[in-house]
Amino acid sequence: MSKPIVATASLAGCFGCHMSLLDIDDRILQLIDLVEFHKSPVDDIKKFTKMCDVGIIEGGCCNSENVENLRDFRKNCKILVALGECAIMGGLPAMRNDIPVKECLEEAYLGSPTIDPKDPKIIPNDDDIPMILDRVYPLHEIVKIDYFLPGCPPRADLIWEALLTLATGKELNIPYEVFKFD
Amino acid sequence: MGNIAEVVSKAVESYQKDPTRLLDVIRDVQDALGQVSDEAIVQIGHLMNLSKVDVEGVVTFYHFFSKSPVGKYTVYLNNSAVAVMMGRGAIAKAFEKEVGCSFGSLSEDGKIGLYDTSCIGMNDQEPAAIINGVVFTNLTEKRVKELVTGMKAGRNVSDMVKDLGDGNNQSELVKSMVKNNIRQRGSVLFAPYESGSALRKAVAGTPEDVINEIKNAELRGRGGAGFPTGMKWDFCRRAQGERHYVVCNADEGEPGTFKDRVILTEIPEMLFEGMAVAGYAVGAAEGILYLRAEYMYLKKFLEKVLDDLRKKNILGKNAGGKTGFDFDVKIQMGAGAYICGEESALIQSAEGKRGEPRNRPPFPVQRGYGGYPTTVNNVETLCAVSRIMVEGGKWFASMGTVQSRGMKLLSVSGDCDKPGIYEVEWGITLEQLLKTVGGSGAQAVVIGGPSGTIVGKEAFGKKVCYQELGTGGSVIVISKKRNLLEIVHNFMEFFIEESCGWCVPCRAGNVIITNKLEKIMAGNGTKTDLAELESWCKIVKGMSRCGLGQTSPNPIATTIANFRSLYEEKLKKVEYETGFDLLKSVQESCKVANRKPKIEGH
Numbered sequence: 175m176s177k178p179i180v181a182t183a184s185l186a187g188c189f190g191c192h193m194s195l196l197d198i199d200d201r202i203l204q205l206i207d208l209v210e211f212h213k214s215p216v217d218d219i220k221k222f223t224k225m226c227d228v229g230i231i232e233g234g235c236c237n238s239e240n241v242e243n244l245r246d247f248r249k250n251c252k253i254l255v256a257l258g259e260c261a262i263m264g265g266l267p268a269m270r271n272d273i274p275v276k277e278c279l280e281e282a283y284l285g286s287p288t289i290d291p292k293d294p295k296i297i298p299n300d301d302d303i304p305m306i307l308d309r310v311y312p313l314h315e316i317v318k319i320d321y322f323l324p325g326c327p328p329r330a331d332l333i334w335e336a337l338l339t340l341a342t343g344k345e346l347n348i349p350y351e352v353f354k355f356d
Numbered sequence: 357m358g359n360i361a362e363v364v365s366k367a368v369e370s371y372q373k374d375p376t377r378l379l380d381v382i383r384d385v386q387d388a389l390g391q392v393s394d395e396a397i398v399q400i401g402h403l404m405n406l407s408k409v410d411v412e413g414v415v416t417f418y419h420f421f422s423k424s425p426v427g428k429y430t431v432y433l434n435n436s437a438v439a440v441m442m443g444r445g446a447i448a449k450a451f452e453k454e455v456g457c458s459f460g461s462l463s464e465d466g467k468i469g470l471y472d473t474s475c476i477g478m479n480d481q482e483p484a485a486i487i488n489g490v491v492f493t494n495l496t497e498k499r500v501k502e503l504v505t506g507m508k509a510g511r512n513v514s515d516m517v518k519d520l521g522d523g524n525n526q527s528e529l530v531k532s533m534v535k536n537n538i539r540q541r542g543s544v545l546f547a548p549y550e551s552g553s554a555l556r557k558a559v560a561g562t563p564e565d566v567i568n569e570i571k572n573a574e575l576r577g578r579g580g581a582g583f584p585t586g587m588k589w590d591f592c593r594r595a596q597g598e599r600h601y602v603v604c605n606a607d608e609g610e611p612g613t614f615k616d617r618v619i620l621t622e623i624p625e626m627l628f629e630g631m632a633v634a635g636y637a638v639g640a641a642e643g644i645l646y647l648r649a650e651y652m653y654l655k656k657f658l659e660k661v662l663d664d665l666r667k668k669n670i671l672g673k674n675a676g677g678k679t680g681f682d683f684d685v686k687i688q689m690g691a692g693a694y695i696c697g698e699e700s701a702l703i704q705s706a707e708g709k710r711g712e713p714r715n716r717p718p719f720p721v722q723r724g725y726g727g728y729p730t731t732v733n734n735v736e737t738l739c740a741v742s743r744i745m746v747e748g749g750k751w752f753a754s755m756g757t758v759q760s761r762g763m764k765l766l767s768v769s770g771d772c773d774k775p776g777i778y779e780v781e782w783g784i785t786l787e788q789l790l791k792t793v794g795g796s797g798a799q800a801v802v803i804g805g806p807s808g809t810i811v812g813k814e815a816f817g818k819k820v821c822y823q824e825l826g827t828g829g830s831v832i833v834i835s836k837k838r839n840l841l842e843i844v845h846n847f848m849e850f851f852i853e854e855s856c857g858w859c860v861p862c863r864a865g866n867v868i869i870t871n872k873l874e875k876i877m878a879g880n881g882t883k884t885d886l887a888e889l890e891s892w893c894k895i896v897k898g899m900s901r902c903g904l905g906q907t908s909p910n911p912i913a914t915t916i917a918n919f920r921s922l923y924e925e926k927l928k929k930v931e932y933e934t935g936f937d938l939l940k941s942v943q944e945s946c947k948v949a950n951r952k953p954k955i956e957g958h
């Protein structure tokens with residue numbers, strides 16, 4: 175049997191979950207033996223060229239590009255995993271959800287103290303820039319998500335065990351302490 | 357409107373800088389200035405030796421306090437489910453049209469503010485609103501027009517009340533159009549009662565005798581939870597403390613409940629005497645009536661009743677003629693918060709703080725008001741106490757069912773011919789009740805309010821009693837022409853609004869649950885969504901800190917159990933359905949940035 179193919183992405187996240195993935199330390203060598211990485215910041219492959227077995231996504235969706243990316247993952251991955259608080263609940267970026275988008279954009283581009291008074295006062299609107307969504311969405315509100323790995327970030331052990339389970343089909347063996355947070 | 361410094365210092369002085377009276381201080385400032393601005397907050401804090409955040413925390417916690425101006429005239433229109441059923445929508449539109457602003461805002465000239473408010477205890481005479489503390493019931497579009505014209509002309513709000521209600525609503529000190537609608541009188545509450553007779557009997561024996569009599573009556577609390585009153589008093593009496601307190605819970609916030617309002621209007625003597633009996637039993641010298649802000653219109657009248665009772669020596673020094681037993685009652689007003697009906701939140705609020713529930717243990721009977729042992733009892737419970745003193749526990753226990761003794765006041769509203777107050781023996785079946793109130797043929801009955809149970813006709817044979825269908829008194833009849841899920845949705849919005857926000861399962865969970873419900877109602881739900889909705893209900897119920905979150909999913913949980921097909925027929929037969937609409941979700945930001953949404957390829 176060929177190795178399972180894994181793709182990963184960070185949407186409206188901070189890459190902290192990917193950092194946590196690297197925290198599996200030397201087990202990364204085992205991981206390389208176990209799976210093949212496809213589209214992912216880990217190997218910098220930008221486009222899907224084949225069907226993947228597992229897609230792992232960090233961060234929620236705050237703009238149209240995130241949505242596009244997420245839908246692309248759903249199309250190209252058999253199993254989709256939401257990794258971490260932002261992917262599962264929206265997380266820190268979702269703190270803007272109670273503030274009207276207009277206010278957010280005006281604060282960021284027109285009213286903020288770091289604006290150079292000499293610059294023209296506009297809210298960026300080039301067609302190449304992703305469009306901001308009315309609020310930050312968790313992944314499962316946009317596409318079907320198969321598994322959720324909680325944490326901010328999820329602990330390396332949790333990510334490791336979950337990947338191992340998905341790659342080998344062995345039973346999930348995660349002590350409660352690994353995903354208990356208070 | 358006066359000068360801020362003057363108004364604040366007058367308010368602070370009239371309560372002697374007592375921090376437990378912070379709510380009263382804030383209310384006076386709010387009434388005088390139409391808002392409690394940052395400046396006022398700083399000054400209140402300064403004069404009362406409290407931090408700014410302490411004061412601000414209280415101002416922002418309660419519905420009837422506002423940092424921004426709410427107008428010279430402030431209209432609070434009830435948005436409970438029954439208000440909506442009775443035509444609140446058209447009334448709201450009429451207000452908006454006449455005033456020229458939408459709900460949640462202030463008219464351009466800053467004179468009239470329109471705001472929603474949770475159930476104001478008038479479900480049997482909806483649509484209803486409170487304007488500057490004055491209650492207007494059975495509103496029509498024509499009446500709204502008159503009211504707004506009056507407000508625009510600067511008329512005094514109480515002068516705009518036309519016909520007065522019945523009974524003590526006509527009293528010089530009440531003068532309200534509210535109706536009692538007492539439809540059925542029983543032998544415990546609405547039977548003739550001789551003022552003073554209960555306390556006389558009580559003080560003739562020992563406090564232990566009183567507690568035993570209440571235990572013999574097997575009286576259970578009428579506020580909803582049904583805790584045995586005798587046992588509660590026993591715990592309180594035995595608890596160590598320099599002082600003990602009796603607190604009467606007149607917060608009556610459960611949508612659809614209004615029986616306490618009628619007790620307060622018609623038989624307050626019996627209630628206050630019950631408080632004195634409780635005081636004697638637990639060893640308290642002070643009682644506090646915590647009255648919801650919505651019932652402010654009864655305050656002067658109740659103060660007068662207290663004065664009369666003092667004159668008759670039912671309250672005061674050597675109360676009831678018992679040497680050494682001093683007992684008096686003061687009234688503490690709430691300020692608009694359902695959670696303040698929860699006993700530990702109520703105590704916090706009565707102490708002048710944000711109405712956030714406390715951790716338990718210690719229970720209020722161990723450490724309650726001011727840290728002293730306190731018994732918190734519902735209005736109706738304390739009235740029943742008076743009757744039990746006179747007629748005896750055995751007499752009381754001969755009525756009702758095995759675990760639900762005596763009689764119960766029901767507040768009946770919704771789709772029935774005769775909404776109002778019914779004093780019934782525990783154990784009446786829903787069927788009998790529906791027949792009595794003219795609500796046969798109902799699709800569903802909400803028993804115990806939103807936090808209770810929603811049942812369909814399979815359950816109409818069940819009895820109203822703790823073992824089968826328990827209730828604090830709210831009974832809402834829902835006819836076949838109603839969309840039950842919309843009513844469920846109204847209940848969920850109520851809980852979202854009223855959650856104190858302290859714990860995550862309740863603060864966030866109720867929103868998540870409601871979003872899921874909306875997804876299903878919009879036809880975007882799947883089997884998985886329904887399953888998730890059910891498990892969210894369990895999470896919120898199981899993990900919330902107090903009774904609010906422990907019961908708030910009930911409207912959904914009980915309708916999924918009893919009306920499953922209402923949900924299932926809305927489900928899409930696909931594995932997953934998003935409900936997310938990219939084009940819609942980028943509209944706002946594109947408009948602000950002045951660009952055209954482009955979503956091809958997405």
Ligand SMILES: Cc1cc2nc3c(=O)[nH]c(=O)nc-3n(C[C@H](O)[C@H](O)[C@H](O)COP(=O)(O)O)c2cc1C
Pocket residue numbers: 576577578579580581582583585605606607608609610694695696697698699700732733734735737738902903904
């Ligand atoms: C969210 C919430 C709201 C409540 N509201 C009321 C209320 O308005 N009136 C009331 O008597 N009890 C209310 N209760 C119940 C009280 O916590 C308490 O059990 C009751 O006042 C005790 O009095 P009783 O034993 O005489 O019923 C509420 C409880 C919760 C959790």
